[in-house]
Amino acid sequence: MIETPDLSWAALAPMLFVFVAASVGVLVEAFAPRDARHPAQVGLALAGTVGAFVATLFLAGTPDEVTAVGALAVDGPALFLQAMIAGFGALSVLLFAERSLDPARSAFVVSAAVPAGSPRDRELTTVPRVQTEVYPLALFAIGGMMLFVAANDLLVMFVALEVLSLPLYLLSGMARRRRLLSQEAAVKYFLLGAFASAFFLYGLALVYGATGSVRLSVVREAVTADGGGVLLVLGLGLLIVGLLFKASVAPFHSWTPDVYQGAPTPVTAFMAACTKVAAFGAILRLLYVAFGAAEWTWRPLIYAAAIASMVVGAVLGLTQTDLKRMLAYSSVAHAGFLLTGVIGLGAGGEGSGLSATMFYLLTYGLTTLGAFAVLTLVRDGDGEASHLSQWAGLAARSPLTAAVMTLFMLALAGIPLTAGFTGKFAVFRAAIEEGAWPLVLVALLASAVAAFFYLRVIVLMYFSEPVAGGPTVGVPGLPTTLVLAVTATATLALGILPGAVLDLAEQAAIFVG
Amino acid sequence: MTLSYYLVLAAMLFTIGAVGVLVRRNAIVVFMCIELMLNAVNLTLITFARSTGTVDGQIIALFVMVVAAAEVVVGLAIIMSIYRTRRSASVDDANLLKY
Numbered sequence: 001m002i003e004t005p006d007l008s009w010a011a012l013a014p015m016l017f018v019f020v021a022a023s024v025g026v027l028v029e030a031f032a033p034r035d036a037r038h039p040a041q042v043g044l045a046l047a048g049t050v051g052a053f054v055a056t057l058f059l060a061g062t063p064d065e066v067t068a069v070g071a072l073a074v075d076g077p078a079l080f081l082q083a084m085i086a087g088f089g090a091l092s093v094l095l096f097a098e099r100s101l102d103p104a105r106s107a108f109v110v111s112a113a114v115p116a117g118s119p120r121d122r123e124l125t126t127v128p129r130v131q132t133e134v135y136p137l138a139l140f141a142i143g144g145m146m147l148f149v150a151a152n153d154l155l156v157m158f159v160a161l162e163v164l165s166l167p168l169y170l171l172s173g174m175a176r177r178r179r180l181l182s183q184e185a186a187v188k189y190f191l192l193g194a195f196a197s198a199f200f201l202y203g204l205a206l207v208y209g210a211t212g213s214v215r216l217s218v219v220r221e222a223v224t225a226d227g228g229g230v231l232l233v234l235g236l237g238l239l240i241v242g243l244l245f246k247a248s249v250a251p252f253h254s255w256t257p258d259v260y261q262g263a264p265t266p267v268t269a270f271m272a273a274c275t276k277v278a279a280f281g282a283i284l285r286l287l288y289v290a291f292g293a294a295e296w297t298w299r300p301l302i303y304a305a306a307i308a309s310m311v312v313g314a315v316l317g318l319t320q321t322d323l324k325r326m327l328a329y330s331s332v333a334h335a336g337f338l339l340t341g342v343i344g345l346g347a348g349g350e351g352s353g354l355s356a357t358m359f360y361l362l363t364y365g366l367t368t369l370g371a372f373a374v375l376t377l378v379r380d381g382d383g384e385a386s387h388l389s390q391w392a393g394l395a396a397r398s399p400l401t402a403a404v405m406t407l408f409m410l411a412l413a414g415i416p417l418t419a420g421f422t423g424k425f426a427v428f429r430a431a432i433e434e435g436a437w438p439l440v441l442v443a444l445l446a447s448a449v450a451a452f453f454y455l456r457v458i459v460l461m462y463f464s465e466p467v468a469g470g471p472t473v474g475v476p477g478l479p480t481t482l483v484l485a486v487t488a489t490a491t492l493a494l495g496i497l498p499g500a501v502l503d504l505a506e507q508a509a510i511f512v513g
Numbered sequence: 514m515t516l517s518y519y520l521v522l523a524a525m526l527f528t529i530g531a532v533g534v535l536v537r538r539n540a541i542v543v544f545m546c547i548e549l550m551l552n553a554v555n556l557t558l559i560t561f562a563r564s565t566g567t568v569d570g571q572i573i574a575l576f577v578m579v580v581a582a583a584e585v586v587v588g589l590a591i592i593m594s595i596y597r598t599r600r601s602a603s604v605d606d607a608n609l610l611k612y
Contacts, residue, residue: 115597155573162580166587173591183595184607190591191543191604194584195534198550201577202527205554208570209520209561 008067011074014052014082018143021048025136041135042097049090056083064512073152076508081149081281088365089142091483092270100477106130107264109176116179137167149281154204154214165193172263177383185262192255200242206235216290224293247279249305249335250312260328269372273365289511309336310446317453323386333450334364340443344430355509356426363423370487371408378471385471393466398473402461411491413454419494519560526553540592540602551581
């Protein structure tokens with residue numbers, strides 16, 4: 001007699017919304033007539049993500065719960081991060097749905113199976129047909145990310161990691177223009193991603209060998225009991241490698257610039273905001289719930305990775321001439337700042353490291369989504385004009401676009417009165433409280449270096465002569481306008497009045513074992 | 514105990530796979546090396562299931578096989594699409610994105 005597992009449907013509601021919408025999306029793709037697909041898919045994707053967001057708000061006050069026979073922990077951090085992923089997911093879906101910028105009506109290739117550059121492909125680039133498979137794919141990725149941050153079991157964590165990664169590999173290969181770059185990005189992302197998940201899996205196997213279970217609470221008991229044998233330490237190291245890869249932390253960042261540059265810009269925005277949240281959610285849970293007692297094993301590792309990431313991101317960001325690539329290195333540097341917050345996790349749960357990291361994820365996600373949204377507006381005949389030189393004198397052409405981009409660049413640089421400053425302040429304070437002032441010193445220096453390349457964009461837009469035959473600034477339709485309005489307002493609001501959201505993050509910052 | 518032989522074998526297979534990923538040039542071969550790594554993990558899991566006396570490891574190995582199959586579908590689709598355009602599956606030829 002098999003007993004049915006005990007599932008708390010209410011606690012799973014946010015994930016159910018997304019997964020149901022994704023499955024219905026697959027059916028729509030199969031059965032709906034072509035003309036009806038685009039509105040139906042966009043509606044479904046928005047219903048799924050916004051529904052999930054609202055569901056997390058309803059769950060926010062309820063007591064923490066470990067459900068699905070202990071495999072999922074629906075607690076404060078999980079809900080906070082799920083709300084973020086669903087919210088950023090909804091904004092990204094809006095970017096996907098933009099139809100008025102590209103003359104061919106979409107950023108995605110009509111038929112990904114047609115070889116790039118073939119006569120059939122050239123014929124299809126001008127057809128105003130849009131491809132709608134990207135919406136179910138994005139929904140599956142969002143669902144996987146939401147599962148990832150709630151996983152209380154290494155096996156669930158691994159399955160969620162794959163559920164979020166596989167659609168992303170495909171999505172990054174689907175750009176409408178510059179298809180070779182896009183396909184190349186997909187191959188690189190896929191091969192390196194699969195390589196990293198093999199390491200994660202080997203780590204899982206070693207931890208299982210050492211403890212006889214993959215449940216995080218059982219692992220914690222084993223770690224507390226023997227302080228970490230060779231198998232446990234090796235396993236922990238391999239698990240961390242797999243997760244740091246997803247979070248694009250140096251030295252595991254080599255895929256980031258290539259994939260960010262090659263992928264369609266809405267997908268890059270989605271990856272930059274949502275994947276980062278999901279990966280850091282899993283890192284925090286793994287280190288804190290399962291390996292909290294072995295902190296002197298992982299602390300030096302994370303410390304070194306944080307320094308490497310900040311230095312590599314800031315220094316290599318300086319040399320970039322492509323805006324998407326520059327924002328990719330900026331994402332590597334920000335991963336380093338986020339790890340500063342992870343170091344701020346106090347032993348036994350004190351300290352503000354967890355809430356600071358979650359708040360930083362929120363501010364970084366909003367600004368980076370906004371910056372990539374601005375990038376989709378500036379175009380030339382061959383799609384987006386992402387080369388820095390093309391942005392010279394943009395303020396003369398479109399003062400509003402330049403002003404919005406300036407806001408996002410200032411926020412990414414961490415200038416006061418923007419969200420970037422409050423986020424940085426929170427993680428640095430958490431790290432100093434833990435006595436990690438040398439790390440904060442490096443972080444401050446790296447911020448100063450990184451500020452140079454953000455400010456260079458602003459100087460270029462305002463104080464350079466516009467080049468002849470430069471790019472045009474497209475007039476965005478409703479979806480992109482909405483994304484820009486939300487991200488810009490939130491970036492300013494979180495910079496001026498961060499109190500309410502910081503309090504919320506602090507209240508949410510308790511893991512259930 | 515003889516079970517450790519299996520663990521050593523699995524570690525060797527995993528290492529061969531990892532080195533293969535780093536040195537081989539054909540995307541399909543790189544991908545096969547990754548599969549080798551996953552199967553080394555399966556061997557480790559089964560061995561530990563035996564040594565710890567739990568079935569979790571065997572179940573996890575089944576999960577790994579299913580996930581690996583899904584990964585093959587996605588991966589080969591991506592490699593096919595780039596091969597059709599370039600007539601080459603070498604990862605050295607994919608060199609448009611750099612620095």
